[in-house]
Amino acid sequence: MSVTPRDNAAFEAGIKLGALYHQFVGSPVSLKTADSLEKAIAESISVQPFVKSISVSIDRQMIKDNLSSFGYTELKGPMLKVDAVIKYHEYEASVGIQFKDGYPLMFIKDIKEVKG
Template identity: 55%
Template sequence: MSTINSITERDNALFEAGIKLGALYHQFSGSPVNMGTVDSLEKAIAQSISVQPFVENITVRIDRDMISARLNSEFGYCELEGRMLDVTLYMKYKDIMVKASLKYDKYLDYPLMKIEEISNIR
């Protein structure tokens, strides 16, 4: 087995993007939410991730139709699920800009994280 020793800026940028989205997903899944708190939860998620190193911009949208469909009739809230999230993250590591996303994929029935774009900004 041969070892490749040269880790590139691109490799690190992609790793950082994945870490940011994974942290977001696992930190906020299960958060209580209802129609009255969804705006503030979107803002809290975006602000929490935006202070992390290398984050240039992040948008967070939570699917309000899914919230409405899952509201507990007795208590009036539900838990945030990964499938409710639509996140776009831009992060810059050195000379590399990465656009990554977290979106529910209906075909896979899974909240999929993926790299949308990679560019060298030199």
């Protein structure tokens, strides 16, 4: 079986999560600036091809727990909760990043064919 639109939906979804993670993890962040960083990450990824929707939230409690004596920390993988829907032709892949079992896991929640 050659490469299908379903394969590409999953592939494109993976690209977006890998890009998001390695582009933005490491950014300085504090409780005051978490809002603008969340918004910028979501908007930045949303301009890429095939992104139907994306939401990004940064765990405020983990920011607090990691604050240095200077009052800030760096965005770390475990702080990220991401939900995204990537649409490639008639296939939609719902994917996410979530902290689980000690790691920031990337996973496919669902892939389905949609009409129209």
